[in-house]
Amino acid sequence: MPQTILEIDQLKKYFHIGKNKRGAIFVRAVDGVSFTVDAGETFGLVGESGSGKSTLAYTVIGMYKPTAGQILYRGQSLGVEAGRRPLALKKELQIVFQDPGSSLNPRQTIRQILEVPLRLHRRELKKSELEQTVIELLQKVELSPDYMYKSPPSIGGGEKQMVGIARALAPNPSLILLDEPTSALDVSVQAKIISKLIELQAELNLTYLFITHDLSLMRNVATRIAIMYLGKICELASASEFFQHPMHPYTQMLLSSVPVVTADEERMKPKRVRSTGEIPSPVNIPPGCSFHSRCSEKSRPCTVDDPGFIEVSPGHLVRCHQFPTDTSAVFDEREILHRQEPGPVPFIAPLVDPFSGLVEGRTSDE
Amino acid sequence: MIDDNRLLDIRNLQVWYRVYGGYLKVLDGVNFHIDKGEKVGLVGETGCGKTTTMKAVLRVLPDRDTKIPGGEIRFQGEDILKMSGPELQRVRSQGIAMIFQDPTAALNPVFTIGQQIGDVIRFSLASRKSRRLEKTTIKSTAMQALKEVSLPDQERMLGNYPIQLSGGMRQRVCISMAITTPRQLLIADEPGTSLDVTIQDQILRLLRELVEKRGTSIILITHSLGVAREMTDRIYVMYAGSMVEVAQSADLFERPLHPYTLGLLGSVPKITGGGITKGIPGRIPDYLHPPSGCRFHPRCPQVLPECSAEKPSFFDLGNGHQVACFLYKRAQCRRQS
Numbered sequence: 001m002p003q004t005i006l007e008i009d010q011l012k013k014y015f016h017i018g019k020n021k022r023g024a025i026f027v028r029a030v031d032g033v034s035f036t037v038d039a040g041e042t043f044g045l046v047g048e049s050g051s052g053k054s055t056l057a058y059t060v061i062g063m064y065k066p067t068a069g070q071i072l073y074r075g076q077s078l079g080v081e082a083g084r085r086p087l088a089l090k091k092e093l094q095i096v097f098q099d100p101g102s103s104l105n106p107r108q109t110i111r112q113i114l115e116v117p118l119r120l121h122r123r124e125l126k127k128s129e130l131e132q133t134v135i136e137l138l139q140k141v142e143l144s145p146d147y148m149y150k151s152p153p154s155i156g157g158g159e160k161q162m163v164g165i166a167r168a169l170a171p172n173p174s175l176i177l178l179d180e181p182t183s184a185l186d187v188s189v190q191a192k193i194i195s196k197l198i199e200l201q202a203e204l205n206l207t208y209l210f211i212t213h214d215l216s217l218m219r220n221v222a223t224r225i226a227i228m229y230l231g232k233i234c235e236l237a238s239a240s241e242f243f244q245h246p247m248h249p250y251t252q253m254l255l256s257s258v259p260v261v262t263a264d265e266e267r268m269k270p271k272r273v274r275s276t277g278e279i280p281s282p283v284n285i286p287p288g289c290s291f292h293s294r295c296s297e298k299s300r301p302c303t304v305d306d307p308g309f310i311e312v313s314p315g316h317l318v319r320c321h322q323f324p325t326d327t328s329a330v331f332d333e334r335e336i337l338h339r340q341e342p343g344p345v346p347f348i349a350p351l352v353d354p355f356s357g358l359v360e361g362r363t364s365d366e
Numbered sequence: 367m368i369d370d371n372r373l374l375d376i377r378n379l380q381v382w383y384r385v386y387g388g389y390l391k392v393l394d395g396v397n398f399h400i401d402k403g404e405k406v407g408l409v410g411e412t413g414c415g416k417t418t419t420m421k422a423v424l425r426v427l428p429d430r431d432t433k434i435p436g437g438e439i440r441f442q443g444e445d446i447l448k449m450s451g452p453e454l455q456r457v458r459s460q461g462i463a464m465i466f467q468d469p470t471a472a473l474n475p476v477f478t479i480g481q482q483i484g485d486v487i488r489f490s491l492a493s494r495k496s497r498r499l500e501k502t503t504i505k506s507t508a509m510q511a512l513k514e515v516s517l518p519d520q521e522r523m524l525g526n527y528p529i530q531l532s533g534g535m536r537q538r539v540c541i542s543m544a545i546t547t548p549r550q551l552l553i554a555d556e557p558g559t560s561l562d563v564t565i566q567d568q569i570l571r572l573l574r575e576l577v578e579k580r581g582t583s584i585i586l587i588t589h590s591l592g593v594a595r596e597m598t599d600r601i602y603v604m605y606a607g608s609m610v611e612v613a614q615s616a617d618l619f620e621r622p623l624h625p626y627t628l629g630l631l632g633s634v635p636k637i638t639g640g641g642i643t644k645g646i647p648g649r650i651p652d653y654l655h656p657p658s659g660c661r662f663h664p665r666c667p668q669v670l671p672e673c674s675a676e677k678p679s680f681f682d683l684g685n686g687h688q689v690a691c692f693l694y695k696r697a698q699c700r701r702q703s
Binding site for chain 2: 048049156157158186187188189190191192194195198213214215216217219220221239240243253254255256257258259260261262264265268269274275276278279
């Protein structure tokens, strides 16, 4: 039985953006997400822009305080902002950002950048040992020691991202959040970085929460994949199951939109789904199933009822009305309980509710 | 030989950019052609000169800092590089249209969609008919163009500002601007890259339908081999300022030959799984001091002694499949004998 390293339970993150006559308006970026990540696996979180995948990562790392729900790291709650987290917990979770150009300070040398996490999290290191540790970190990502004295603008995009990875590795974390680490890079550079990440995972026993919009990349790195749409997960399965039996219409639409390079891949793509429409604004999430406005399989209950999470086969969860609801097979009972409620889900964590007067965010004048 | 069917023919084009300390020798003898009604892909990684080539075709490179030491760009037989102002305007207004990568940057945020499409129509139609256009003509032409790119509620759309539209809709507006008036050639520079995969799929499908319906030729610039495979008849692969391989799309994916094409194809993650390769070692060369001979030789796993001495020209392997690599010199000789 693999050990659970990260547990996310009914996590919500709403952003307050204004007011109208009906009350406050919120962007429901993450709207009730639950999943677990096992130690040593690569959990892939896939979604279009605006689906809330980055907000989820930033909430886990502590850049945002969750509106509701729980984040547990090995049983310890992470439901507070990073400033109030114990240092020992922060050390275990690190993040690699999407754009290496803007996540590294251009006025610092690589050495200065890599020394920050070392000084903070590895206080046992003496001043004389710091340099050696920086060199070791650079070697881990296959950069030569003379990169220490270079500054980020003078090196290539792929190398910058390698420095970003080295910085995340510096405190010896056990879980790394990868927020689209290669989406700004070319495929040949991407291949280099991904193969390095896979190597490091085996060598250092790391767990990855890998966020991306690239499904074909996920096929090759993830053990399990979750698809996010408008702040909710609509399908979750192991990587091979996911690609062989995609169930949710949105997953099928995504898969049939992927441009591929071989005839074998062409055969794997579900043919019948044509991509239509665009992702609605998270301020104005459609009632019922949030995907119904773009769905080819839409039926009457879809516009009214939000479908629950159904386990169609072991480990394969789908949120869609096409699959008969069998209450015994429902993934999370709490999901069902809270589904009908108009307001926010009551807090599971003992936190003060800042949004007690919360009204469903709507801007339209219905 | 003059081929009536040939729309655009670029021969041995060189473009240098002036920087402190010399010239960046970006384009190193580009050879490229497209026929009428053809869909051609131009694939390469960031910084390989794809966009520079197409900007040279439209002559939109900054005059002061660019030098074109050699080559010619023939559009319907006439050399664009030697054209005077009015001739060039005619090519831009009636011959070639370009769709840019980032629709947000391509549209002016302070003018409405209607004003911007109207400008395009005025620019390309007025010169042809040499009289003022009626406002109603402009409006109906613009609405027709928006309808063709399947944008709903065209009347209201004309009064909208770009900020009121989503990324996918903005790209549709850009496409509609390129197709409002008849053109012979469309250049689409990474039209879907800044969009999500489902929206990219919609945009590419729309483009394909439009060019097939009108018989327009299209050059699709992209860094994604997958996109090129689904959209085009013929693909050029570009590396560091010159073409390394050209073939029919199906042929290129079945039988890639150049070591760079092989490395690039191997780096693409496949949805059938099979893991990830280690990519191509090294990085794109420094254009200030580019490598001698074949510019790929410092990164090439199958490098030969002659690679660093001489730049390989295209070796023809039949069926339009040409590759610029000395590994295939013998293959060509065998074919000819």
